[in-house]
Amino acid sequence: MDVQALVNTPFIRIRIVAFVHFTLIVNALLGHWAPSAYLFYNILFMVSLMWSIHSRESTDAIQCAAAIDFSSFFFDLILIVSFFPSTGGIWSVIFAVFNMIARPFSLILLHKELVDRGGDFVLVNVVTQPNNARTPRNYQDIDGSRPTPPQSNSAQSNISNLF
Template identity: 45%
Template sequence: MTDLNELMGSPFVRVKLVAFVHFFFISNAMLGSWGHGAYEFYNFLFLISMFWSMHSKDSIEAIQTALVINASSIFFDIVSISLHFGIMNGWAVAFSIINLILRPVSVALLYKEFNTRGGTLPTGSVFPTSQQRSYQDIDRPTQPTPTNSQPGPNVASIF
């Protein structure tokens, strides 16, 4: 059992496992007649972002893109399955529902990979700062002048 825990602890195995499992279920779910291209479109983007994450092993943006697309695909899957349930065959329904059930697990695995690569989610305000910023007058910039130098021409008087 420790070998399985050690294997799942490896960052590259997590991304490859998520990509393979979703590839398997998405390709089987697309065997049905969906009647629209939305399901194919966002799942294609997800798989491309997963391949990008596998290729760029240190990229935080690649895994973050895959994580965002996968998390938003939960909502998109619910809408797609509920709207097109009547026109899909049983095979496509079964695999699309299983794929939907596995998405929260893969979101957790991708989030763990995101943290492993050094990514952090923003917390607090939109413009985080630890100190209060003062107003800077751009008409009259204040620059420290050296004490031993001669005063130069007044540039402000030119304008």
């Protein structure tokens, strides 16, 4: 099994990220030390990953998953430091730490997937160009193909143009 080939295969990267984080999140939730916020933002992350798997050409799904993944790193850090279990639950804390460590690597894989789908994480393009238009699109004016009659103010010039 070539891990490098799997990582460079489109559509497989998201499945790898989803499987790894799913396994780590489930094991991290086995203890009772984590507040419900941990479950909430991890469910949002998993839903955005499933959306990314379902919508194979959507860059918005990948950007949403990456934003949740990025912010979840800091949420995990605050949660682990604040709610470290005083009694038992060391198993779940270990997996919560592994989940936090895996987040930067999953962010790299999400970035590769986003680039393969034709998107980017650059926020400057979104701000400087209207309507999130990253590339100019060709517009064909189908109404402009009909010839327009000449406009005139006098009725005599219209009649004389007909003969």
